[in-house]
Amino acid sequence: MIICAGKSEQFDFAMPVGVGMMEVAINLTRLCEAKKPDYILFVGTAGSYGEKKIFDIIESKTAANIENSFFTGGSYSPLDNVVTSVMDVSRETIVNSSNYITTDKKMGPYYTAQNVHIENMEFFAVMKVAQFYKISAGGIFCVTNYCDENAHEDFEKNQKEAMKRLDVYVKERAQK
Structure with missing residues (x-):
């Protein structure tokens, strides 16, 4: 099952499940209750x-x-x-999720020191629901902005291009 946030981030190959952790938790739980998927792949943008x-x-x-x-x-x-x-995430990029977007550039080094390199509002909820139902899951993200004072402006400026790149990447990856 391929999912995305929805609203301004939708793909023809993905089912929208909501923006933010609460909407995702509720809607993805409903989907898993209706028909448990073998795998959940979340596709979206990140800072x-x-x-x-x-x-x-x-x-x-x-x-x-x-x-x-x-x-x-x-x-x-x-x-x-x-x-x-x-099991072994020693070199894996960890995705942080919060219902808030980081705009303080000074926070970045704290995250990267813990191997947390990007943030996406929905991914933690996706992974928690998948964990609850014992479903393997993952995410594919395209960076739209840095977590700084220009985060929202840069997100809006780069989101369409990031969505195009994700669309191509996911479709090419599916062909392999």
């Missing part, structure tokens, strides 16, 4: 914490839910906030 470049395409099977305040000592979580579909 870079600094090392990944605009229009880089990244594949990942690991998601985290880390808030910026964790790195500054302003919060902690008793929950398991990293989920993966594979």
Whole structure:
């Protein structure tokens, strides 16, 4: 099953499941209850914490839910906030998810030091639902912006091109 966020990010090969973690959790759970897929592939855009470049395409099977305040000592979580579909993730790019977009460039090094290189609002929810139903899952992302003060403006400027590149990448990958 190939899914995407929806609204401004839709593909002819993917089913939209919602924007943000809550919509995805609800809608993907409904889909899995109706007919459990063998595999879930999420396709969408992402922001870079600094090392990944605009229009880089990244594949990942690991998601985290880390808030910026964790790195500054302003919060902690008793929950398991990293989920993966594979065992050895030593070189895997971890995708962070939050319902908030990072606009403070100073936060990037904190994330990249933990091998968290991009953020996407939906991926953690995708991976948690997949984990609950014991379904293998992964994601393919195209970077639209850096996580800085221009994040939203750059996202809007680059989203259409990123969507085109994702469309081509996923379709070519399916042919292999």
